[in-house]
Amino acid sequence: MTNDNSQREWWTAAELAAMRLSPEVPATERGLQLMIERNGHLAPDLAWPANPLGIWRRRSGKGGGREYRMDVLPVSARTVLARRLRKAEKPAEPERVALKAERSASEQWTWFDGLPEKRKAEAKRRMDALLAVADLQMTGRARDLAMMSVASAEDVSLRTLYGWAGLVAGLDRKDWLPALAPRFTGRTAEVEIPEAAWQAFLSDYLRGEVPTLTSCLRRLEALAKERGWTLPSEKTFERRVAALPRTMVVLAREGVEALRRLYPAQERDRSGFHALEGVNADGHKFDVFAKWPDGTVSRPILVGFQDLYSGMILSWRIAASENAATVLLAFGDLVENWGIPEHCWLDNGRNFASKWFTGGTPNRYRFKVREGDPNGVLTALGVEVHWTTPYSGQSKPIERAWRDFADSISRHPAFAGAWTGNTIDAKPENYGSTAVPIETFEKIVAEGVAEHNSRLGRKSKICGGRHSFAQVFNASYGDAMIRKASPEQCRLWLLAAEGVTVRKDGSVHLEGNRYWHERLIDHVGHKVVLRFDPDALHDAVHVYRLDGAYLVAAPVIEAVGFADTGAARDHARARKSWIKAQKELLKAERRLSIDELAAMLPTVDEVERAPSPKVIKPTFGNLAAAVRPSEEREFDQDENLESFGRGLRALRLVPSPNEYGADE
Structure with a gap:
């Protein structure tokens, strides 16, 4: 026997007889055929009997005839034949053979894992059938009878069952499933598309205008007539397009942002924080029209700060636009109400990266950091700033809260008619029919934020599907070390009004309000700087x-009604007390009376006369000619008195004669 027989499965009757496998096997071809007929494998009355067990086949070589499996032989002969076949195999190193088998089994299981569930179920059905055959053999039933029994029960042909057994012959039972899986892969042939036509189609289809496949194919057909291309059906193009990498199609037709969304977002575990250790901030424009005090109508902006550990909204401010001042004030509310956070994640936008807020931060990427710039509020308070990607909701957990507000607050019944819709195509029927007053809007927002923080059953990792944001925040806040801001630090985020002049009464005016303190009287006429909260103008301003x-x-000086006599009495009483206090202050400061001062001054006995000049300069000119002897005349006393009286009356020092009568 040669090595070629090691992989054989079929033999002719002559070949089996010539092997002399056992005394039970005849040594002639005819004797072997009669043995097969006696064992019931063939029907003797048929020239070409039926082959229900699949143990023979027509010989394809010259002369025809039949070939048989070893299953037609007795068990002893099959054992001898199997032993001879193993000896005929080419010897191989055991380790290399085991490695090859392991590698092959691994590849088979990888292939099997990628099959659809229907084909996996079929493999399991086939394995169950072969296991049933093995169970029957264990009870002592002959293999052929066991095969026939299972084939009948599974409603498959005996040949098919033998074929399944052949697929797993020599394999470990744990590797049967991949071997028994159907290898039919369906349609594999594909009509070829000319390469030039395919490239022209891709150039048209893979572009940002997102044309339909049908329109691209219609243009390609017009081009094919000129170039002589033969195009397959539209279904063929659909299959080729479906086989393209989805990432490539999305990038070409939808852009980089759509491609970025296909990459999974990073899951950030915030359970390592404690309450107020880290916060993040962002702005949200509501889909609601609001009317401001000056009569303008616009969509309000909410700037908020969220605790990263719990997800609770800690502070917020509402403004007509997102600006650096609103960001400062919202952060100020956070610090005053809760404390100073250790870390703050911010959008690298112009308002959050303003020098008022983050000036002096080494890793700022907007505006230049100059050595002489003053420190921003976060830098002055020792808050470590982290920058997120702009317009990236995956980088800011607070975006999840904004999505909640867009539903629970923007669509509130109180805003009926003022809701604008969340997209251009989603405008409601009553779009722009009304605008909610800003006072009402702020009230509804405050209620909505409180409800958002206290809602039970939050499914975050910290809340565990039972607690609210506020509950987990308060529990952690009570055990955490919190930094508090001093009163001086709390003035860092107030807005500044420069160049306000202190008026004569010691008051300063801002936004129609008057503020006064007695210490400002010392600065009357001078310009000062006022720091204030625009949403709390009735509180004191810092000068x-x-x-x-x-x-x-x-403090502010409240305006009162014109006829409010009680307020007038209180004001008069306060002013009288203040004047009295100033008098007492003056008396305490001025301990020396004016008489005592006069008595202390030295007396002067004789006034020193001026010395006589040693040289007198003569006067020449018209003065000598003014009085000539020839022109000298005498003036009587009455004339001189009358002239003197006219001079006094001209100066209004004496009444004219008409005022008291001519006789006087």
């Missing part, structure tokens, strides 16, 4: 000198 020195907190 600074132009050089930055702090003066005083000046």
Whole structure:
């Protein structure tokens, strides 16, 4: 026997007889055929009997005839034949053979894992059938009878069942499933598309205008008539397009942003924080028209700060536009109400990266950091700033809260008619029919934020599907070390009004309000700087000198009704008390009376006379000629008195005769 027989599965009757496998096997071809007929494998009355067990086949070589599997032989003969086949195999290193088998099995399982579930189920059905055959053999039933019994039960032909057994012959039972999986792959042939035509089609289809496949194909057909291309059906193009990498199609037709959304967002675990250790901030424009005090109508902007550990909204401010002042004030509310955070994640936008807020931060990427620039509020308070990607909701957890507000607040019943819709195509029927007053809007927003923070059943990792944002924040806040801001630090984020002049009564005016403190009287006529909260103009304003020195907190002077006599009495009483206090202050300061001062001054006995001049300069000119002896005349006394009286009356020092009568 040669090595070629090691992989054989079929033999002729003559070949099997010549092997002399056992005494039970006849040594002639005819004797072997009669043995096969006696064992029931063939029907003797048929020239070409049926082959239900699949144990023979027509010989394809010269002379025809039949070939048989070893299953037609007795068990002893099959054992001998199998032993001879193993000996005939080319010897190989055991380790290399095991490695090859392991590698082959791994590849088979990889291929099997990628099959659809229907084909996996079919492989399991085939394996169950072969296991049933093995179970019957264990009970002592002959293999052929076991095969026939299982084939009948599974409603498959005996030949098919033998074929399944052949697929797993020599394999470990744990590797049967991949071997038994159907290899039919369906349609594999594909009509070829001319390469030039395919490139022209891709150039038209893979572009940002997102043309339909049908329109691209219609233009390609017009081009094919000129170039002589033969195009397949539209279905063929659909299959070729479906086989293209989705990432390439999305990039070409939808752009980089759409491609970026296909990449999974990074999941950031915030459970390592404690309450107020880290915050993030962003602005949100509501889809609601609001009317401002000056009569303008616009969509309000909310600037908010969110705790990263719990997700609770800690502070917010509403303004007509997102600006650096609103960001400062919202952060000020956070610090005053809760404390100073350790870290702050910000959008690298112009308002959040303003020098008022983050000046002096080394890693600022907007505006230049100059050595002489003053420190911003975050830098002065020792808050570490982290920058997120602009317009990237995946980088800012607060975006999830904004999405909640867009539904629970923007669509509130109180805003009916003022809701604008969240897209251009989603404008409601009553678009622009009304605008909600800003006072009402702020009230609804405050209620919505409170409800957002206290809503139970939050599914975040920290809340565990049971608690609210506020509950987990308060629990952690009570155990955390919180930094608090001093009153001086709390003035860092107030807005500044420079160049306000202190008026004569010591008051300063801002936005129609008057503020006064007695210490401002010392600065009457001078310009000062006022720091204030625009949303709390009835609170005191902080007054600074132009050089930055702090003066005083000046309270507001409330306007009262014209006929409010009670307020008038209170004002008069307060002013009288103040004047009395100033008198007492003057008395305490001025301890020396004026009489005592006069008595202390030295007396002068004789006034020193001026010395006589040693040289007198003569006067010449018309003075000598003014009085000539020839022109001298005498004036009587009455004439002189009358002339003197006219001079006095001209100066209004004496009444004229008409005022009291001519006789007087």
